[in-house]
Amino acid sequence: AQTVTQSQPEMSVQEAETVTLSCTYDTSESDYYLFWYKQPPSRQMILVIRQEAYKQQNATENRFSVNFQKAAKSFSLKISDSQLGDAAMYFCAYRSAPTQGGSEKLVFGKGTKLTVNP
Amino acid sequence: AAGVIQSPRHLIKEKRETATLKCYPIPRHDTVYWYQQGPGQDPQFLISFYEKMQSDKGSIPDRFSAQQFSDYHSELNMSSLELGDSALYFCASSPLGLEQYFGPGTRLTVT
Numbered sequence: 001a002q003t004v005t006q007s008q009p010e011m012s013v014q015e016a017e018t019v020t021l022s023c024t025y026d027t028s029e030s031d032y033y034l035f036w037y038k039q040p041p042s043r044q045m046i047l048v049i050r051q052e053a054y055k056q057q058n059a060t061e062n063r064f065s066v067n068f069q070k071a072a073k074s075f076s077l078k079i080s081d082s083q084l085g086d087a088a089m090y091f092c093a094y095r096s097a098p099t100q101g102g103s104e105k106l107v108f109g110k111g112t113k114l115t116v117n118p
Numbered sequence: 119a120a121g122v123i124q125s126p127r128h129l130i131k132e133k134r135e136t137a138t139l140k141c142y143p144i145p146r147h148d149t150v151y152w153y154q155q156g157p158g159q160d161p162q163f164l165i166s167f168y169e170k171m172q173s174d175k176g177s178i179p180d181r182f183s184a185q186q187f188s189d190y191h192s193e194l195n196m197s198s199l200e201l202g203d204s205a206l207y208f209c210a211s212s213p214l215g216l217e218q219y220f221g222p223g224t225r226l227t228v229t
Contacts, residue, residue: 033217035217037220042222043155043206043222043223043225044220044222044223045161045208045210045220045223046220047217047218047219047220050217091160091161095218097215098214098215104149104166104173104174104212104214104215105151105163105166105174105176106151106153106161106163106210106218107163108160108161108162109160110159110160111160
């Protein structure tokens with residue numbers, strides 16, 4: 001079974017600064033997807049960014065980028081120019097690719113609570 | 119853009135009662151997933167449907183059942199409610215094999 005580990009229960013960053021959230025995962029599959037979801041106080045789950053395991057290029061979405069290290073099974077999220085609205089719980093998630101024939105459920109880490117200080 | 123719709127948004131039930139949660143996926147999304155998020159926890163997968171057939175099952179209690187209808191909406195039925203069932207229940211939808219988009223959730227409180 002796949003597992004996802006987020007070792008930082010809480011992180012804080014100054015507004016306009018950069019912060020990196022860590023995520024590691026364990027799997028025996030070769031093809032899969034990784035995601036970062038944001039959950040603000042409203043509790044809505046918002047997709048931030050996704051990475052396909054077969055792609056060597058790290059995904060970026062505006063101020064959000066990832067550092068995907070497949071061999072190390074590491075998938076960190078970097079938030080640049082942090083804004084007050086970035087304050088939220090961030091969940092790292094794993095999903096098998098359809099080619100693996102397994103479940104397409106999301107497996108989540110425990111989350112990292114990000115505080116942005118003005 | 120259309121999003122996943124869940125109803126009701128809030129539900130208060132007493133122990134041993136029954137609850138029904140509804141989910142309306144994004145148009146043309148043929149896969150629906152249900153997740154349960156307890157207080158301070160990460161979301162846990164319950165069950166999924168693809169083209170109205172159950173496609174996967176997670177740690178869903180036997181007291182819970184779900185189905186997907188011909189119009190692709192899904193319902194999660196929960197019977198003999200327990201205090202521990204109090205949680206945020208998410209529905210997510212996706213086109214098969216692509217990313218899942220979550221609804222706003224239904225907050226269930228069992229008293």
